[in-house]
Amino acid sequence: MRSAYGESLVNLGTKYSNIVCVGGDTTDSLKTKKFGEKFPERLFNVGIAEANLVSIAAGLAIAGKISFASTYAAFIPGRCLDQIRNAICYPNLNVKIVVSHAGLSVGPDGASHQQIEDISIMRSLPNMRVLVPADAPSVKKLLEKIVQIPGPFYVRLARPSTEELYPEETDFEIGKGxxxxxxxxxxxxxxxxxxxxxxxxxxxxxxxxxxxxxxxxxxxxxxxxxxxxxxxxxxxxxxxxxxxxxxxxxxxxxxxxxxxxxxxxxxxxxxxxxxxxxxxxxxxxxxxxxxxxxxxxxxxxxxxxxxxxxxx
Structure with a gap:
C-alpha cells in the first residue's frame, strides 16, 4: 500500500501541478521520496514536527494547493489533533492526510507506535472523511478520487505488504462499500x-x-x-x-x-x-x-x- 501511495503521488503530481506533499522525516517509509525526486520544489520535509507539518499543509491549501500530509499514524493524528481540528477541519481546507503504520502490525516498536485509536478520533471531526483501503489497487483508485473532491480526507494505510484483492481497473466510490x-x-x-x-x-x-x-x-x-x-x-x-x-x-x-x-x-x-x-x-x-x-x-x-x- 505504501508503494502504491508513492507511485500514485508521482502520477497525480504529473497531472495536477498544484499538488504538494509535506512529510516528517518518514519520506522513505511513506514512499513520498519518489514524489520529491520528481518534483523537488513540491516536497517539504519539515522533520519531526507533526504539529508544524499539518499546519504548513493547511497554509499551502489556503494558497490554492492540494496538500498531502504524510507520516506514521502514531504521529498524525497522535501528536497534532489540535492543529488538524482547528487549522484543517474547522476551515474545511483541501488537505489529504495519508498515514502509514496504523494498527498492531508495525513491527517491533511496541504500543507507543501502534495507532489503534485514529479511526475513532478522525471520524469524530466535522468535515473529515475517513478511508481505510485494503490493498494497493484500492489505494491508487481512492487517491485519484480524493484529489477531485475538495476538503479534508484521512487515508489509513498499514505497514505490511498486503494481498491484492482487486484488479487494477476496479472502481471505488467514496461513501460506498x-x-x-x-x-x-x-x-x-x-x-x-x-x-x-x-x-x-x-x-x-x-x-x-x-x-x-x-x-x-x-x-x-x-x-x-x-x-x-x-x-x-x-x-x-x-x-x-x-x-x-x-x-x-x-x-x-x-x-x-x-x-x-x-x-x-x-x-x-x-x-x-x-x-x-x-x-x-x-x-x-x-x-x-x-x-x-x-x-x-x-x-x-x-x-x-x-x-x-x-x-x-
Missing part, C-alpha cells in the same frame, strides 16, 4: 488488512461449517454506506465488524450507529478490546494479531458464537 465475497447467512464488514483475513474466515466457515458468509470491504468509514448495511441486515441477518483498531469508536461503532437508527440487529465487533498493544518482531505479527483476536481463526470462532446467539 464493496462486496468481495457474497453469502446469505451472515455479513462480515472489514477494513484494511482485515478484509483478506475475513475472506479466509469466510472460506473456512463455508467449507467446514456450511455457513455462507458475505464479506464487505467497508473502505469508506466516513461517509459510510448505510444503504449497504441495511441491505446486508435484511438479507443476511446479524453482522460482524473486523478492524485492526480499538473496538471503541471504529468501524464497528460506525456500523452500530447505522443499525440502531434504521435496522436493529446483532453486531459482533472484532477488534482490539480497548487495550494497548505490545511489541512483536515482523515474523511474530501473525501471532500477535491472533492473540488480539484478529486472525481468521478468531473471526471464525466469533461467527460461530454469533450464529448460536441468533438461535436462542
Amino acid at each position: 464493496k462486496v468481495v465475497t457474497d453469502g446469505k447467512d451472515l455479513s462480515i464488514f472489514a477494513c484494511g488488512t482485515m478484509v483478506s483475513a475475513s475472506q479466509k474466515a469466510s472460506d473456512t466457515l463455508k467449507k467446514e461449517h456450511g455457513i455462507s458468509c458475505r464479506v464487505v470491504d467497508m473502505y469508506s468509514i466516513k461517509p459510510i454506506d448505510a444503504d449497504l448495511i441495511y441491505k446486508c441486515t435484511k438479507e443476511t441477518g446479524s453482522l460482524i465488524s473486523v478492524e485492526e483498531h480499538n473496538i471503541v469508536g471504529g468501524l464497528g461503532s460506525a456500523i452500530s450507529e447505522v443499525t440502531s437508527d434504521i435496522c436493529p440487529t446483532f453486531v459482533r465487533k472484532i477488534g482490539i478490546a480497548d487495550k494497548f498493544g505490545e511489541s512483536a518482531r515482523d515474523e511474530e505479527i501473525d501471532s500477535l494479531l491472533h492473540k488480539y483476536g484478529l486472525s481468521p481463526k478468531e473471526i471464525v470462532r466469533n461467527a460461530l458464537e454469533l450464529k448460536k446467539r441468533e438461535k436462542k
Whole structure:
C-alpha cells in the first residue's frame, strides 16, 4: 500500500501541478521520496514536527494547493489533533492526510507506535472523511478520487505488504462499500488488512461449517454506506465488524450507529478490546494479531458464537 501511495503521488503530481506533499522525516517509509525526486520544489520535509507539518499543509491549501500530509499514524493524528481540528477541519481546507503504520502490525516498536485509536478520533471531526483501503489497487483508485473532491480526507494505510484483492481497473466510490465475497447467512464488514483475513474466515466457515458468509470491504468509514448495511441486515441477518483498531469508536461503532437508527440487529465487533498493544518482531505479527483476536481463526470462532446467539 505504501508503494502504491508513492507511485500514485508521482502520477497525480504529473497531472495536477498544484499538488504538494509535506512529510516528517518518514519520506522513505511513506514512499513520498519518489514524489520529491520528481518534483523537488513540491516536497517539504519539515522533520519531526507533526504539529508544524499539518499546519504548513493547511497554509499551502489556503494558497490554492492540494496538500498531502504524510507520516506514521502514531504521529498524525497522535501528536497534532489540535492543529488538524482547528487549522484543517474547522476551515474545511483541501488537505489529504495519508498515514502509514496504523494498527498492531508495525513491527517491533511496541504500543507507543501502534495507532489503534485514529479511526475513532478522525471520524469524530466535522468535515473529515475517513478511508481505510485494503490493498494497493484500492489505494491508487481512492487517491485519484480524493484529489477531485475538495476538503479534508484521512487515508489509513498499514505497514505490511498486503494481498491484492482487486484488479487494477476496479472502481471505488467514496461513501460506498464493496462486496468481495457474497453469502446469505451472515455479513462480515472489514477494513484494511482485515478484509483478506475475513475472506479466509469466510472460506473456512463455508467449507467446514456450511455457513455462507458475505464479506464487505467497508473502505469508506466516513461517509459510510448505510444503504449497504441495511441491505446486508435484511438479507443476511446479524453482522460482524473486523478492524485492526480499538473496538471503541471504529468501524464497528460506525456500523452500530447505522443499525440502531434504521435496522436493529446483532453486531459482533472484532477488534482490539480497548487495550494497548505490545511489541512483536515482523515474523511474530501473525501471532500477535491472533492473540488480539484478529486472525481468521478468531473471526471464525466469533461467527460461530454469533450464529448460536441468533438461535436462542
